[in-house]
Amino acid sequence: MTKPLLDVHDLRVTFHIRRDGDMPWSAPRQLHAVGGVDFRLKAGETLGIVGESGSGKSTLARALIGLVPATGEAEWIDGADLVGLTPRQMLKYRADIQMVFQDPLASLNPRMTVGQIIAEPLTTHHPGLKRAEVKERVKDIMDRVGLLPNQINRYPHEFSGGQCQRIGIARALIVEPKLIICDEPVSALDVSIQAQVINLLIRLQRELGLALIFIAHDLSVVKHISDRVLVLYLGKVMEIASSKDLYGTPQHPYTQALMSAVPIPDPAQEAAKSVVPLSGDLPSPMNPPSGCVFRTRCPRAAPVCAEQVPALIGDDHQTACHFPGPLTEEEIAGAIARAEAEPA
């Protein structure tokens, strides 16, 4: 088997929280934002990560590049474990692993020109490069992402949201990374612009053989761009499969609920489908349910689900559920009745 680009095992991120009113001598509370995540990413592959707000998607991404402290392993293709590297050691890998953030304008320094912004990672990683060469590479990458190279001396506020995201992508690409982590890269953009940025990412990924980790709320967008998709719930992996399998035959009840909310383009199929509602809110990661963390909202929960944490089982299609498989009509009806009984 070819060695994966990134092999993540039991990755955990725990924040230590103090609340107003906590006694100074009391121990901080633990918030388990990422609770033991395993996945592999092949070179050139796009892995989508989906899950409700607060499920730990951004924290997982940030842990991979050392922006938040983590435990576990994240083995890079050269054998290095990215977890626990010092900032100085991580610098070497920051050229290989770049990040594109959600809010394009906020992530660009307003006092720097577009040329300076895009050049910054290049001059950090290759301080000996001549100015003319840097400028040449910046113009080349601007052209590649659909920006006019003669706009090199303009400032971020002179660009639209979509163009700012292209600047962010150019900045990530200029150091020729092997992996770009995109954290909700299009959710702040108008719908009409979203498709352009997604198509740009797909084109660049194919042309340059990049791997992408693509985090998004919008399941249709994730389906469109991803080879495989990982479903995260309360910091834990519920299911990982190829995009086709995950969307076609989801096995985990949580995935089925998420997928049932995705609109189907065919109006007849859309009208005929059953939406599986998720009752209640995401439980607090400070006090997660015992056993399977999804059990408190699961239409199929049984006593064992409160007692044992389900292992992530399978080869290409992996599911962490004691009772995987399609929900029955009775289970869906039960979920609907439970949601309807909730106070508005």
Ligand SMILES: Nc1ncnc2c1ncn2[C@@H]1O[C@H](COP(=O)(O)OP(=O)(O)OP(=O)(O)O)[C@@H](O)[C@H]1O
């Ligand atoms: N720096 C931090 N300190 C304390 N708690 C944090 C911190 N960052 C994130 N959290 C908490 O960790 C949990 C996971 O947050 P995270 O932002 O990773 O989720 P997410 O799935 O990316 O959500 P969203 O889709 O809204 O961005 C949440 O409960 C959040 O409040």
